[in-house]
Amino acid sequence: MSNNTLEHHSVILPPAMLGMLGGGQLGRFFVIAAQEMGYRVTVLDPDASSPAGKIADVHICAAFDDKDALATLAKSCQVISTEFENVPADSLSFLAETTSVRPGAQSVAIAQHRVSEKNFLKEAGLPVAPYAVIDAAADLPDDDSDIYPAILKVARFGYDGKGQARVKNQQEAQLAYAQFDHEECVLEKMLKLDYEVSVVLARDVHGNVATFPTAENSHLNGILDVSIVPARGSDAINHQAQKLAIMVAEKLDYTGVIGVEFFVCNGELLVNEMAPRPHNSGHYTIDACVTNQFEQQVRVMVGLPLGSSRQHSPAVMVNLLGDIWPTSSEQNLRAEPAWQYALNNPLLKMHLYGKREARPGRKMGHYTVINASRDEAIKQAMQVRAELNISN
């Protein structure tokens, strides 16, 4: 399933040019990691001021399906990766005709479509929440189905809780389905969650795997809010999540960094979804691990052995969404949150992505508090969170 052309090649060493499809914050951290190691990076993204494009060696400002731009990227880069799953899988296949692409188009295609994702997980024998595939209004189960209350999720292009509607019965499901323009959907049973965890791991071309510790995640309005690592749940759950995440990567024959999200429900793990790229819940690795998730992404791409993923300090990561930016009446003058308190903390690592426009729900940055004591890291991270007026 993976693109194996590179297996016969030698390791790609600095200062080779690496390619990245997508210029968001994940691409930006990738650029930073690659440049630190002496590589150069070309980013393809249609936004002239994308976070990664701004700091890349070369920014090709073009649409993700622009064949000429893709051909230029393929010609100038020795290996190419992607930073978000909604990049057209066709574009990855096109690039793979002439250059190496990691992860392969096929794994990305599975993960970017909720139906193929769910079906893959189920067929691989992984535990998932009860779901139904909705191709037409007639597929919506009637009221006596025990799938309700449920969440209707569009199959394609959903992220950060977008393209999702909570529905109590068939009628509400029909309304939501119409609102989604009868796009293919997955209807998923709404579960009472104990809590949520995720595992980020890297898998190289030889099948070696390095997992990062299990993260405990809480969400606000469907968007990741806080990650606590290591997770506070039982060792058994943390360990089982690692095992299941490795199973996902192996069944996909995955090459690259992948984030696997889980629900913990009645003490049991269910796989929620997977992201074929570094994951927001893995941002703590930048400040708390020997090798961060973006360096692992670089390492897999260039064929270097995986770095140690050992966590050296407990860590708590908090996302900074556009909601906390004050709205300023004066044009050209962007008011900023009051950063002082956060920046005064000697154990807090601030990461702002350089996005110009702060919109509600938009990921603008994050910070990570590290501390020898996990409880102390939680306390400090939450104090800063309250100070920044992040709502509960």
Ligand code: ADP
């Ligand atoms: P996204 O692609 O936007 O991350 P998810 O399917 O991961 O979409 O949903 C976002 C969040 O919504 C989850 O992390 C979880 O908090 C909540 N959620 C999603 N599906 C369910 C479900 N079936 N039961 C309970 N909560 C859910």
Ligand code: MG
């Ligand atoms: Mg999710």
